Amino acid sequence: MSSFSQPGIVYLVGAGPGDPGLITLRGAECLRRAEVVLFDSLANPQILEHAPPSAELLCVGKHGRTRIWSQDEINARMVEEARRGKTVVRLKGGDAAVFARIAEETGALLAAGVPFEIIPGITAALAAGAYAGIPITHRDFASAAALVTGQENPEKEGATLDWEALAQFPGTLVFYMGVTTARQWSEALIRHGKPPQTPAAIVRRCSLPDQFTIRCTLAEVAERMESHEGQRLRPPAIVIIGEVASLSPALAWFEQRPLFGKTILVTRPRGQAIDLQRRLGELGAEVLLQPAIEISDPPDWTPVDDAIERLSEFDWLTFSSANGVRFLLDRLVSVGRDTRALGSVRLAAIGPGTSQALAEYRLRVDLQPQRFDAEGLAEALCPDAAGKRFLLARASRGRDALPRLLSGAGGIVEQIVVYSSTDATQPDEEIAEKLADGRIDWITVTSSAIARSLAKLFGEQLHKARIASISPITTQTLRDLGYEPAAEASHYTMDGVVEAILAGNGVSGRGPGRIDRRR
Numbered sequence: 092m093s094s095f096s097q098p099g100i101v102y103l104v105g106a107g108p109g110d111p112g113l114i115t116l117r118g119a120e121c122l123r124r125a126e127v128v129l130f131d132s133l134a135n136p137q138i139l140e141h142a143p144p145s146a147e148l149l150c151v152g153k154h155g156r157t158r159i160w161s162q163d164e165i166n167a168r169m170v171e172e173a174r175r176g177k178t179v180v181r182l183k184g185g186d187a188a189v190f191a192r193i194a195e196e197t198g199a200l201l202a203a204g205v206p207f208e209i210i211p212g213i214t215a216a217l218a219a220g221a222y223a224g225i226p227i228t229h230r231d232f233a234s235a236a237a238l239v240t241g242q243e244n245p246e247k248e249g250a251t252l253d254w255e256a257l258a259q260f261p262g263t264l265v266f267y268m269g270v271t272t273a274r275q276w277s278e279a280l281i282r283h284g285k286p287p288q289t290p291a292a293i294v295r296r297c298s299l300p301d302q303f304t305i306r307c308t309l310a311e312v313a314e315r316m317e318s319h320e321g322q323r324l325r326p327p328a329i330v331i332i333g334e335v336a337s338l339s340p341a342l343a344w345f346e347q348r349p350l351f352g353k354t355i356l357v358t359r360p361r362g363q364a365i366d367l368q369r370r371l372g373e374l375g376a377e378v379l380l381q382p383a384i385e386i387s388d389p390p391d392w393t394p395v396d397d398a399i400e401r402l403s404e405f406d407w408l409t410f411s412s413a414n415g416v417r418f419l420l421d422r423l424v425s426v427g428r429d430t431r432a433l434g435s436v437r438l439a440a441i442g443p444g445t446s447q448a449l450a451e452y453r454l455r456v457d458l459q460p461q462r463f464d465a466e467g468l469a470e471a472l473c474p475d476a477a478g479k480r481f482l483l484a485r486a487s488r489g490r491d492a493l494p495r496l497l498s499g500a501g502g503i504v505e506q507i508v509v510y511s512s513t514d515a516t517q518p519d520e521e522i523a524e525k526l527a528d529g530r531i532d533w534i535t536v537t538s539s540a541i542a543r544s545l546a547k548l549f550g551e552q553l554h555k556a557r558i559a560s561i562s563p564i565t566t567q568t569l570r571d572l573g574y575e576p577a578a579e580a581s582h583y584t585m586d587g588v589v590e591a592i593l594a595g596n597g598v599s600g601r602g603p604g605r606i607d608r609r610r
């Protein structure tokens with residue numbers, strides 16, 4: 092903090108329609124500097140991860156248990172924080188200025204002499220166009236588009252919307268906030284001459300994993316909203332009215348992705364799940380995270396530190412996981428050494444994820460087996476093991492196949508525990524509830540330790556979802572625990588798990604992009 096009194100500033104930022112990737116670079120940059128964030132209920136809370144942990148996060152719209160702030164309260168708080176010198180982000184759903192009462196907010200800031208900046212966002216109409224595959228100004232059908240509020244009662248005296256003009260409007264109409272009032276505004280349009288057969292598309296929760304689109308006619312909009320799957324459709328939804336809404340649903344790429352509509356539970360440790368989460372998310376799945384195990388420092392560093400001093404005495408250093416690589420090499424640095432301590436020791440990695448972790452430390456592996464498990468690694472090392480010294484960097488628990496096989500082949504084996512792996516003790520309540528209700532389609536099980544922990548966390552409920560296992564060994568553990576996986580990876584990697592799920596869903600072939608392989 093500087094010693095002179097620095098004036099605060101308010102950034103009015105558009106958060107985009109829902110997908111956290113749809114905020115602008117500038118918006119994310121403002122969030123990274125924020126000391127106070129006032130956010131709407133329509134702004135995806137995941138976006139708040141851009142804000143520093145020290146930032147004060149205030150939800151001003153309804154989000155679970157919170158109450159809704161009045162506009163005056165929001166204005167007053169922004170002014171107050173900025174006057175105290177704070178950097179304030181006012182995060183608003185969609186665009187910061189489209190049906191967003193921005194004039195009230197900037198008015199209060201101007202009156203108080205507080206500087207501000209407005210950072211636009213992707214407004215729901217444009218997002219719906221992109222994510223439902225409806226180009227709202229397709230040149231053959233519409234040369235204009237109007238953004239319309241559904242909140243103006245057409246029956247009311249002195250209404251500012253000219254319904255006759257809207258009914259004649261030569262282009263696409265996009266209605267915001269029109270769910271509860273659908274009957275009024277759709278009937279008003281028809282009454283003023285808009286053909287009832289005009290194509291319409293209702294897009295709910297656009298850009299989110301549970302987005303859905305209803306295609307109908309203008310005359311049907313109200314009825315479709317009032318009885319969607321037996322109940323009234325809940326906001327937020329946007330309605331596109333015009334010829335463009337009749338364009339081929341083949342453009343609706345978002346809802347056609349292979350895992351769209353599926354909910355998948357990822358169970359890797361926190362901090363190591365992101366690649367798998369991203370890959371499944373890009374294939375359309377809603378991805379939930381329930382870490383089944385937690386990774387932390389080993390109970391005792393002494394044996395590790397001791398081995399670090401003697402690294403050059405070994406012929407081979409083997410790693411059975413990316414975690415092992417990170418914990419050992421980070422330790423090396425924190426005890427004041429660097430990778431030269433490795434000397435001429437040769438490096439073996441169990442699989443591609445582990446090799447990749449070494450590559451992140453600018454280290455090339457000397458050996459990675461064809462088969463990515465302990466037996467595969469042993470098979471590759473054993474022929475030349477006799478009399479060689481092996482240092483095995485391992486977890487606090489795990490299988491003993493590698494040391495056993497190497498010793499059996501005449502190797503001199505020393506093991507060091509470089510990280511602890513412990514079971515999660517408490518399942519996330521919401522996730523447990525979803526699983527019990529059958530609302531989770533797949534659970535990824537990417538190690539035997541995860542399988543055992545999940546069995547303890549969820550018990551019988553695990554039968555309610557399909558299990559995707561990473562390898563035959565994990566499958567065997569699952570079977571011993573009484574669970575039969577619905578799919579097993581043929582490559583024992585995260586990509587392999589994704590492929591197994593795709594195949595298990597009756598989808599062949601791969602989507603675009605790929606993830607880092609980690610294990």
Ligand code: SAH
Binds near residue numbers: 133186191219329
């Ligand atoms: N500033 C926002 C609009 C706020 S008004 C924007 O620019 O998008 C709230 C209305 O926006 C909702 O009633 C709904 O009509 C629309 N909306 C916001 N997010 C939406 C989403 N993800 N999917 C569909 N409609 C959405």
